[in-house]
Amino acid sequence: MKDADANTSQLNVLQQKLYSARQALDEMSEDQNEKLQLLLQFIAQLSLACKGQNVELDNKLAKLRHKLTRFNQIDDAVPDLNDINAILKLQYSRVTQQLDESRGSLTNIINHLQQVESIPTKLKKEISFFKKELTKPFHTYWDYIPSVNKIVQFYDEVLAEKVLQGDQFKVLPRHRKSAQELSQMLSEIEFRKEQRDLISTIKKSLIEDFELDTLLNAYQVVLGLLLDNIAKEKTASQAFLFVLNDTLTNVRDVVTDSYTHTIKSFQVSKQLNREMNNQVDNVSESIAEINDINQLKTQVSVQLSALRSALNLKEALEAKEQIKLKASVEALRVELNDLSKETETFKKRLFEQQKLNRLDALTQLPNRSALEERMEIEYRNYQRTKHPLWVAVADIDYFKSVNDSYGHSTGDKTLQVIAMALKNSLRDTEFVARFGGEEFVLLLPNVEDDDIKPLLNRVREKVKNIPFKFKDQKITITVSIGAARIVENELISETFERADAALYKAKHESRDRVIIDL
Numbered sequence: 001m002k003d004a005d006a007n008t009s010q011l012n013v014l015q016q017k018l019y020s021a022r023q024a025l026d027e028m029s030e031d032q033n034e035k036l037q038l039l040l041q042f043i044a045q046l047s048l049a050c051k052g053q054n055v056e057l058d059n060k061l062a063k064l065r066h067k068l069t070r071f072n073q074i075d076d077a078v079p080d081l082n083d084i085n086a087i088l089k090l091q092y093s094r095v096t097q098q099l100d101e102s103r104g105s106l107t108n109i110i111n112h113l114q115q116v117e118s119i120p121t122k123l124k125k126e127i128s129f130f131k132k133e134l135t136k137p138f139h140t141y142w143d144y145i146p147s148v149n150k151i152v153q154f155y156d157e158v159l160a161e162k163v164l165q166g167d168q169f170k171v172l173p174r175h176r177k178s179a180q181e182l183s184q185m186l187s188e189i190e191f192r193k194e195q196r197d198l199i200s201t202i203k204k205s206l207i208e209d210f211e212l213d214t215l216l217n218a219y220q221v222v223l224g225l226l227l228d229n230i231a232k233e234k235t236a237s238q239a240f241l242f243v244l245n246d247t248l249t250n251v252r253d254v255v256t257d258s259y260t261h262t263i264k265s266f267q268v269s270k271q272l273n274r275e276m277n278n279q280v281d282n283v284s285e286s287i288a289e290i291n292d293i294n295q296l297k298t299q300v301s302v303q304l305s306a307l308r309s310a311l312n313l314k315e316a317l318e319a320k321e322q323i324k325l326k327a328s329v330e331a332l333r334v335e336l337n338d339l340s341k342e343t344e345t346f347k348k349r350l351f352e353q354q355k356l357n358r359l360d361a362l363t364q365l366p367n368r369s370a371l372e373e374r375m376e377i378e379y380r381n382y383q384r385t386k387h388p389l390w391v392a393v394a395d396i397d398y399f400k401s402v403n404d405s406y407g408h409s410t411g412d413k414t415l416q417v418i419a420m421a422l423k424n425s426l427r428d429t430e431f432v433a434r435f436g437g438e439e440f441v442l443l444l445p446n447v448e449d450d451d452i453k454p455l456l457n458r459v460r461e462k463v464k465n466i467p468f469k470f471k472d473q474k475i476t477i478t479v480s481i482g483a484a485r486i487v488e489n490e491l492i493s494e495t496f497e498r499a500d501a502a503l504y505k506a507k508h509e510s511r512d513r514v515i516i517d518l
């Protein structure tokens, strides 16, 4: 019994131990299951992160993720795991190969980039350093992507540089406008004879397609010529002023000399007069007490001889004075004569310059500033007399095509011939100026309403009948004319605007015609 009890109690202990051991085992297995679950979730997440590299891999991984959600079917997933393992190995070698190929492509791109000229030195150095770095293999895409970014950045910088350079040298509409204005200005400025060929070459270079450099050079050369002219003008004025100054100094010296001399002579002469007076006094005194006639004769003769000597001295002095004065006057006359000649030349130069400033260099017609002056004069006359005054604006038709077809210098000659024709078709009291380009302005005083159209039609016909011949081709050139008569309370500038509007109409009514604004 005692033994049975002992056995029972031992069995209980064992049972208890077994129970504890099972509990511990259950707990362990639960813990392992949790960890395994976590691992499976991690594998699922990782498989998601691998998505997109390879379609086959993506499908396998999707299947695996599905199986891994069902814990009890985990054994089914083993073949999939093996497949995926194999694909992953293949994928890795494929990625490595791809990365190598991409590195080769990037090196090619860099080689191309290095061939671009005018890359700033700093950027050039960066590019060749980067090229050296590219010789090291990429291990992952994360090595590759920054390199692509770097190349994009290089391209961006090179492009920015190019765009900058391109903008700098591109001829824009505003440059074309400046070229046109410069060309126009060159036609209005009078240059020296030896400068004219250069100016005409510059004008030609500004017409067709030109580079920005040509325009800049043109400005530089023109500026140089103008400065040279100003310097020459200044030198001429200075030379004249030096001559003037020298002459005035000489004249002053001569005058001062002769003044000093005159004072001295005056003093000597005064002294001689005094001496002569004294001698006359002496004569009266010395003869007052003489009774003897012979003694008197002797005394008078002595006194007279002294007086004669004094007079001779005075005469000699005066003669010397005369010679000196004559010489001074002659010197003065020569100096003033030279100065007058010099002044005359200078005046002529000024006058010529003034005249040139009012003449259009190409056509030799009065220019715009001369026109403005004449308009004022005619306007004042009109206000005083109320006689009719007409303003007409004439413009050559399709002149651009003359330039385009036969060249700019033919265009220039055409302008000269037409300008002469216009001038010759007017009376002396009438006036024509080159307003600019291929436009001329006529001022016609004292023409009645009925006469203006025939008059301007004669002018138009005169131009039309000029037998132009370019490149063996007979060409007819026409002009369109618009005219207006000044009316009460109107400014002449307003009359001009009406004439210009009439010209616009003439141009639109197929040109070669006269339109009067009534």
Ligand SMILES: Nc1nc2c(ncn2[C@@H]2O[C@H](COP(=O)(O)OP(=O)(O)OP(=O)(O)O)[C@@H](O)[C@H]2O)c(=O)[nH]1
Residues within 6 Å of the ligand: 187, 362, 395, 396, 397, 398, 399, 400, 401, 403, 407, 408, 409, 410, 411, 412, 415, 436, 437, 438, 507, 511
């Ligand atoms: N040769 C030369 N051409 C000039 C001069 N001044 C202006 N021109 C040219 O005159 C032409 C004027 O052209 P547009 O204003 O288009 O007029 P257009 O061809 O005469 O045509 P319409 O006036 O409409 O009949 C431009 O080609 C100018 O370059 C100059 O001094 N010499």
